[in-house]
Structures are given as structure tokens and as C-alpha cells.
Amino acid sequence: MSLGVRVRLCLKDLYAQDVVEMIERETRKYEVESIEDPSHPDFKRAFQVLWDGFGAAGEMESEPVIRKMMLDDSTTPLPSGTFARYFLLVARDRATGTIRGVRDGRVLVNPAYDPDLCLVYLSHIFVLPEARGTVLTYWLRIAPLDLAVSYLHALHLKGQIVLPAPDAPGRYFGMRVDLAAETEFFSPEDKLSLQRILFYGRGGFDVIDPRHFPYRQPDFRAPELIARTGDRPVPFMLLLRRVGREREARLPIEEARAAIRLLYDDFETFCEPTHLASSLDVVLGRLEGRRAKGKNDVALLPLPTGARDLKRLKPIFRYDAYRRHYGPGPATDAVLNGEVAAAIAANPHWLDEQLARIAEELAKTPRWVYASRDKGFDPDAPEDPPPAAAGAERGAA
Numbered sequence: 001m002s003l004g005v006r007v008r009l010c011l012k013d014l015y016a017q018d019v020v021e022m023i024e025r026e027t028r029k030y031e032v033e034s035i036e037d038p039s040h041p042d043f044k045r046a047f048q049v050l051w052d053g054f055g056a057a058g059e060m061e062s063e064p065v066i067r068k069m070m071l072d073d074s075t076t077p078l079p080s081g082t083f084a085r086y087f088l089l090v091a092r093d094r095a096t097g098t099i100r101g102v103r104d105g106r107v108l109v110n111p112a113y114d115p116d117l118c119l120v121y122l123s124h125i126f127v128l129p130e131a132r133g134t135v136l137t138y139w140l141r142i143a144p145l146d147l148a149v150s151y152l153h154a155l156h157l158k159g160q161i162v163l164p165a166p167d168a169p170g171r172y173f174g175m176r177v178d179l180a181a182e183t184e185f186f187s188p189e190d191k192l193s194l195q196r197i198l199f200y201g202r203g204g205f206d207v208i209d210p211r212h213f214p215y216r217q218p219d220f221r222a223p224e225l226i227a228r229t230g231d232r233p234v235p236f237m238l239l240l241r242r243v244g245r246e247r248e249a250r251l252p253i254e255e256a257r258a259a260i261r262l263l264y265d266d267f268e269t270f271c272e273p274t275h276l277a278s279s280l281d282v283v284l285g286r287l288e289g290r291r292a293k294g295k296n297d298v299a300l301l302p303l304p305t306g307a308r309d310l311k312r313l314k315p316i317f318r319y320d321a322y323r324r325h326y327g328p329g330p331a332t333d334a335v336l337n338g339e340v341a342a343a344i345a346a347n348p349h350w351l352d353e354q355l356a357r358i359a360e361e362l363a364k365t366p367r368w369v370y371a372s373r374d375k376g377f378d379p380d381a382p383e384d385p386p387p388a389a390a391g392a393e394r395g396a397a
Contacts, residue, residue, distance in 0.1 A: 009369045026135045030100065032143050035088040038067045042099065046090045049102045053126040058221040058232070060124060065270040066104075074151065075158050082110040082265040083160060085151045089143055091127075091136050100131035103140040106266050107148045109161060114258035116164050116174065118152060120144050121263060122181040141179075141203055145243070148177060172243070179241040180259060181205065182217050185318035187340060188354035197313070201303030204246040205239040207316055209299040212286045213238060213256060214325045216279040218271045231275045235326045237316060238263075240300065250297040253287050260284065307362035310355045317351060319344065 014022075035043055047063055054060035061069075066088070074085035084106050091101040105123040122144065127137050149169055155161045156173070164174030181200060184193045208215070216233035219226055226232075240259070242248060264280045290298060304312040314320075319340050322332040335341070343350045 006368065010373055011369065011371050012373070023135070027139060029094055030091050030131070030134075030136050030139070031094050032089055032091045032139060034147060035090060036070070038070055042090050042092075043088070045099055046088055046102045049099065049126050049128070050104060050124045054124050058219055059217065059234070061220055061270055062222065069106075069269065075155060075160060077110075077160070078265055078269065080110065080261075080265045080268070081112050082108055082262055083155055084108050084266055084269070085147070087144055087147050089140060091131070091140060093130075098130075099128065101125070101127040101136050101140050103143065105144055107144065107151045108262040108266060109152070109155065110258070110262060110265070111161055113261050114176075114254060115162075116176055117255060117258050118148055118172070118175045118177045119259055119262045120148050120177060120179050121266060122179060137199070138203070145177065145179070149173070176245070176255075177243040178255075178259065179205070179243065180263065181239045182215070182236040183239060185210075185235065185237055185321045186313045186316050187318040187335075188351070188358065189340070190318075193318075194313075194358065197303055197316075198305065200239050200241075201305045201312075203241060205241045206246075206300035206302055207237045207239055208251060208256060208259075209301055210235075210237065210316070210321050210325045212290050212298040213260070213283055214286060215260070215283060216331075218267045218276055218279065220271070223272065226272075226275070230330060231272075232330050233275070233279050234331050235322060239303070249300055249302075251300050252297050253291055253295070256298055257284065257287055306367065307359040310359050310362075313355060314351070 011019075033042075035046060037043075047066060051060055051063075066086075069084075069086035070088065072084075072086075074083065077083050086106050087104060089103040090099050091103075092098060093100050103122070103125045106121045108119045108121060109117070122141065125137075125140055127140070131137075149172060152161070152163060152173055152175060153166075153169070156163045156166055165171060166173055168174060183196045183200065184190065186193050186197055188194075215236055215238040217236045219232045219234075221232075238259070240251070242251075260280065260283050264276055267276055287298070301315050302309075302312055303316075304310050319335055322335050326332050328336060347353070
């Protein structure tokens with residue numbers, strides 16, 4: 001007989017206003033602002049936060065490029081016909097004014113590619129240590145959606161695009177909105193890759209199957225450095241959250257084509273077109289090959305959200321993805337010929353053992369809030385009460 005049972009909380013039990021009040025309370029200490037001009041007093045600091053996190057790895061545009069993208073008229077299309085609106089968001093501590101997080105990216109639309117598709121490219125995010133583990137990370141993931149709605153409205157007013165439902169901002173004016181993000185393929189020794197994958201998996205993102213969509217992030221390093229060392233695009237997963245369509249398991253080829261073309265139109269504003277062409281052509285070629293076989297879509301691979309579904313990591317295991325979908329090259333050789341490859345050669349069950357180890361570690365921190373009782377409800381678990389807090393007294397507040 002148990003003397004106490006810890007009570008789990010089901011989100012479906014909350015009243016709508018409860019959710020609003022709860023989120024308001026959690027976010028009250030932060031404010032999020034969109035920097036619209038490089039002369040903004042926080043521009044330098046915001047850029048430096050992102051550069052320190054991504055610049056050294058060649059995954060970040062230079063400051064002059066960011067300045068130009070910010071100053072360009074976003075209602076004038078790029079040469080390709082794509083409309084692009086750069087955003088740089090800063091989250092501050094309301095009490096001190098200190099920056100706690102930065103997010104940048106682009107809102108991309110091209111009616112010639114797909115008349116009712118808006119792609120929100122979540123390029124970089126960096127949350128400072130003081131705000132990690134808070135709701136700020138989640139808000140910086142979805143804050144660009146509000147900018148996208150305003151941008152779509154502005155383009156419509158200028159006659160640049162036609163919105164399917166111009167009187168319905170709550171439904172994104174009838175546009176299909178995709179949030180797109182890049183991240184590394186999974187590898188057990190790379191804890192950061194797992195953290196990112198779980199973060200996006202819990203946020204409704206899927207991976208476009210790399211078998212048909214072998215995406216590469218372009219080499220963002222300075223042109224003179226690329227000239228000396230050669231172009232080195234990095235194999236990444238392209239993640240999508242198809243807002244309002246998260247349960248759909250298939251991605252139409254036309255939508256996949258539009259997504260890659262929109263992203264590469266953005267990259268072409270600061271990368272050499274010749275460097276982009278080969279990577280773009282590979283993806284477009286794979287999609288056309290799929291269509292030639294009579295297929296009209298590609299798979300969206302679900303990401304894991306916790307210890308129980310880690311098997312979803314197998315199709316995005318870095319070593320296998322590089323070997324099967326990318327092949328040897330400057331960006332893959334270190335993995336294909338490295339320690340992981342040697343471990344697999346010595347032990348064919350190495351990956352399964354690593355996943356079991358990770359599952360055991362994740363299971364040490366059980367989750368006490370769940371979305372719905374209709375999903376895996378178990379009235380007998382968990383039964384063990386949490387340990388009493390040190391120094392706690394009965395009746396203490």
C-alpha cells in the first residue's frame with residue numbers, strides 16, 4: 001500500500017484562460033523585440049551573440065551581410081522573384097534590460113513556386129545560460145510567426161501577392177505556413193545534437209527524409225577562405241513544422257521543391273551561386289527521380305520526444321545518413337572514417353546499445369505533465385511519490 005502518489009497533470013484539463021494566465025506569468029520577466037535597423041542600440045550585441053555561437057563553424061553570415069539584409073526593401077522581390085524579410089529578434093530581461101536570447105531568420109514567399117506557401121526560415125537561435133531551461137526558448141521558436149503574418153499583410157496591400165483569405169489573420173490569411181530549421185544528424189557522442197532533436201521533436205517538427213532530400217547547409221565562410229580551402233557545404237537535416245498540419249506524414253513534392261528553392265534564393269544573396277548549384281541540383285534531382293517513379297510526395301520522419309520513441313533516431317543516425325545519402329567528401333570523411341565507424345565495425349549492435357543507454361538516462365527524469373489521457377494513459381503509473389524536499393515541514397508554504 002502506497003502512502004502517497006504523485007499526481008500527474010493533464011493539459012486537457014486546463015481552461016483556455018488558465019493557459020493564457022500561466023504563459024503570461026512565465027513570460028512576464030522577458031520582452032521580445034524585433035530589431036529593424038542596424039543603428040538599433042542592441043544590434044551589435046545581438047549580432048555578436050549569434051556570431052560567437054555560429055560564426056567559427058562557418059554557419060553564420062557576416063555582419064555586412066546581415067546589415068544589408070536588414071536594410072533591403074523586403075517588399076521588393078529578389079531577382080528570382082522571391083520576397084524575403086530578414087528578422088533579428090532579441091529577448092531581454094525586463095528588470096535589467098540584459099539580452100537573454102537572440103533569434104534570426106527570414107520569411108520567404110514566392111507565388112511562382114507555390115502560390116499559398118510561406119516559409120519561415122529559423123536560421124539561428126542562441127539562449128544565454130541565464131535563460132536556459134525557461135519558456136523563452138519556446139517563444140523564440142514561434143515568435144517569427146507573428147512577423148510573418150504582418151509581412152504577408154504588407155505584401156498583399158502592395159499588390160505583390162494575393163492572399164487566399166485576406167480577412168483571416170488568425171488563419172494566416174489562408175496561407176500554408178512552414179517553419180523550417182536545420183540541425184545536425186544524430187550521433188550518440190554528440191549530446192548537443194540530441195538536445196536539439198528532442199527540442200524540435202517536442203515542438204512538432206519532422207525531418208524531410210534525407211533519402212530523397214539530402215540537404216546541405218551552404219558554406220557561409222568568407223569567400224577568400226573558401227577560395228583557399230574549397231567549398232564545404234555541411235550535410236544537415238532540414239526540419240519542418242507545417243503549422244496546423246503537423247499530423248500529416250507525407251510532404252508533397254511541389255512543397256518540398258518550393259522549400260529548397262526558397263532557402264537557396266535566400267542563400268544566393270550572400271553566397272556564390274556556383275557554390276550553391278551543386279547542392280541544390282542534387283536535391284532537385286532526387287525529387288524529380290521520385291516523381292519519375294510515379295510518386296507525388298516524400299516521407300516526413302517524426303523526431304523523438306523522449307525515452308520511449310528513441311527508435312526514431314535510427315533513420316537520422318549521422319554515420320548511416322552520410323554513408324547512404326551523401327557519400328565521401330570533405331564534410332563527411334571525418335565521420336565515415338572516424339571513431340563511430342570503428343565502433344560499429346567492431347560491434348554491429350553498437351547503435352542499439354547507445355540508444356538503450358540514452359533511454360535509461362532520459363527515463364531518470366520522468367515527465368509529470370502530459371498532453372492527453374487518450375495517449376498511453378496508464379492509471380497505475382507512476383505510483384512512487386517524489387522524495388520529500390530537504391528541510392520541508394508540514395504546513396510550510
